[in-house]
Amino acid sequence: MGRHWAIFTTNESNKKGFLKLLVQGKIDELEIDLSRPALYSRAQILKAIQEEEIHDDPTYLKAYGQSLGSMSSGERKKRFLEQLLSQNISCLILDNPFDHLDLEGQQALRQQLETLEKTPTICLLSRRSDALSITTNTALLENTSLIEAPEEREPQFVWTSPLPKPIHSPAPFKSLFAFKNVNVAYEDKPVLQDISWEVKQGEFWQLKGPNGSGKSTILSMVSGDNPKGYGQELYLFGHKKGSGESVWELKKHIGYFTPSLLDSFKGYHTLENMIVSGLTDSIGLYTRPKDTQIRKAKEWLSFLGLADKAERYFHELSLGYKHLIMIARAMTKHPPLLILDEPTAGLDDESCRLFTSMVNKISAESDTTIVFVSHRNEPGLAPKKIYELTPGPSGATGKTTLV
Ligand SMILES: Nc1ncnc2c1ncn2[C@@H]1O[C@H](COP(=O)(O)OP(=O)(O)OP(=O)(O)O)[C@@H](O)[C@H]1O
Numbered sequence: 389m390g391r392h393w394a395i396f397t398t399n400e401s402n403k404k405g406f407l408k409l410l411v412q413g414k415i416d417e418l419e420i421d422l423s424r425p426a427l428y429s430r431a432q433i434l435k436a437i438q439e440e441e442i443h444d445d446p447t448y449l450k451a452y453g454q455s456l457g458s459m460s461s462g463e464r465k466k467r468f469l470e471q472l473l474s475q476n477i478s479c480l481i482l483d484n485p486f487d488h489l490d491l492e493g494q495q496a497l498r499q500q501l502e503t504l505e506k507t508p509t510i511c512l513l514s515r516r517s518d519a520l521s522i523t524t525n526t527a528l529l530e531n532t533s534l535i536e537a538p539e540e541r542e543p544q545f546v547w548t549s550p551l552p553k554p555i556h557s558p559a560p561f562k563s564l565f566a567f568k569n570v571n572v573a574y575e576d577k578p579v580l581q582d583i584s585w586e587v588k589q590g591e592f593w594q595l596k597g598p599n600g601s602g603k604s605t606i607l608s609m610v611s612g613d614n615p616k617g618y619g620q621e622l623y624l625f626g627h628k629k630g631s632g633e634s635v636w637e638l639k640k641h642i643g644y645f646t647p648s649l650l651d652s653f654k655g656y657h658t659l660e661n662m663i664v665s666g667l668t669d670s671i672g673l674y675t676r677p678k679d680t681q682i683r684k685a686k687e688w689l690s691f692l693g694l695a696d697k698a699e700r701y702f703h704e705l706s707l708g709y710k711h712l713i714m715i716a717r718a719m720t721k722h723p724p725l726l727i728l729d730e731p732t733a734g735l736d737d738e739s740c741r742l743f744t745s746m747v748n749k750i751s752a753e754s755d756t757t758i759v760f761v762s763h764r765n766e767p768g769l770a771p772k773k774i775y776e777l778t779p780g781p782s783g784a785t786g787k788t789t790l791v
Contacts, residue, residue: 390479390508391420394519394526396537397512398736399706401529403483409532410481410510417534418525420508421478429483433468447471461599462493469500479508486518487733490598490763514736516540540737547745551753552687554722555667555680559641561625563588564725564757565610568621571783572605579605581783585775587759589724592751594769595761597777601784603761606777607727612638625724643718643756646729650710653702659713660685660698666717688716708739712746719750726750729761737767744769 397403407429409415413422437457439445448456448467456464465485472480485501486494501509502522512529513519519526527534566586572579580602587593597603608614609622612635622629625641643666653662663685664677677685689695692712702713711731718726728747732740748770751758760771772791777784 390504390506391418392504392508392520392522392524393418393420393510394516394523395510395512395529395534396516396526396736397514397529399708399739400531402531403512403529405532406529407481407483407512415534418510420510424476424478425481426472426475426477426479427481427483428469428472428485429481430487431483433464436468436471462489462496465489465493465497466500469497473504473507477507479510480504482509482511484512484514484518484734486515488599488730488763492598494763514734515740516737547691547749549691551749552684552691552720555684556722559625559724560755561589561641561724563623564625564641566621566623567606567609568623570609570617570620570622572602572609572616573783578781578783580777581780581785583784583786585786585788587725587757589757590755591773592758592771593760594771594774595759595777596763596774597784598763598779601777601779603777604729607729607759607761610638610725611635611642611644611727640721641724643715643721643723643726644729645711645714645718645727645731647711647731647733649714655703657702658699659689659694659702659705662702662713663688663717663720666720684720688720692716706739708735708742711735711739711743715743715746715750719754719756722754723756726756726758727761728758730763731760732762732764732766740766741768 407427410422411425411427413425415422433456436445440448440455440457448454448471451471452467456467459467482501485497489497498520502520505522509520511520526537528537564587567583570583571581583606595603595606605614605616609617610624612624617629619630624633624638627633660682664681667681686695686698689698692709694709702710705713715728715731732743735743744766745768747758747760748768750756751770760769774789774791775786776789777786
């Protein structure tokens, strides 16, 4: 039987550096043959899709009658793994294989991986609960070194201050958005069927549903980025869709965070400027901020325990703190609606708990309505209502559950 490593990563891990050493065959202590490694990661899947698009690579079209790019996320992961395993590999390196997959997709991939007893695996995981049942060895990655994985720690940070108050009172909306029997199809493919969902001021929702069930489609209709709502019973911030409100007007009412937003902030932005720029939804600052705005940003930094780090650069922060700054940035204008789209992807267990506890606190101490999109049951997250999409042949239908 081969060795199967579960290597847990935290904010202090240099995963990129470690992966590089692994594929170069420079990590002896794993006692695994690294001469022909295969890397299974989101980046590698995107690379394979690019190969198809740019260089007309026919591998997937020939094998499955469909290109990798046209497959659903679950199918893509399954087929990509099959292709890796069909090659003469000496071991399989997996980087957070379960991220962005719905529960069904996670189970299917888990089954596929757990039958790999003979092919040694090295699984880099930010969540301990993702470890495979075939795991024979565990370690923690500190920088690029492996150390013994200690017992799981409870989060050290306790919120000592109340949530900062808004500069101006946010616009009061009793109903933030309402879908009434809304249907959506792309060309002739039905995606949403008879969706009726109303979200009111101060509520805390989790939006759930398998990959491809239409969660992003719903969110893009709420943020005004998707024209599918025209001519339907869709009400956004007090107006019927199509009655004259601009996308810009809608966005003023919404704070939004999804991890891919981090890609826009790779330059030199201080923590203070990051938060101030949330007031204007801009990337970077183009005018001198007002004193009240700077004071508010400092209040948020102090709330996060970062009061002495206002001039530090955002890109120097750990991933966990980057996510916290991004919600502070989204919250600084105290939007009536805060949308968090799979916001914990890539976070380790401890950062995740810290993140969900901050979201709970926002819900408890402000009028902001929260819609939290996640495939996982996030430990510690305390939504009051769940809207769940279930796909069907005529599009996904939705159901509300009180928690
Ligand atoms: N612009 C588009 N053109 C054609 N089809 C689309 C478009 N946008 C979404 N779809 C299809 O609509 C369906 C719903 O997609 P959507 O992205 O809303 O699902 P999701 O629940 O957010 O999925 P995931 O959890 O994987 O992010 C999918 O089958 C998708 O392929």
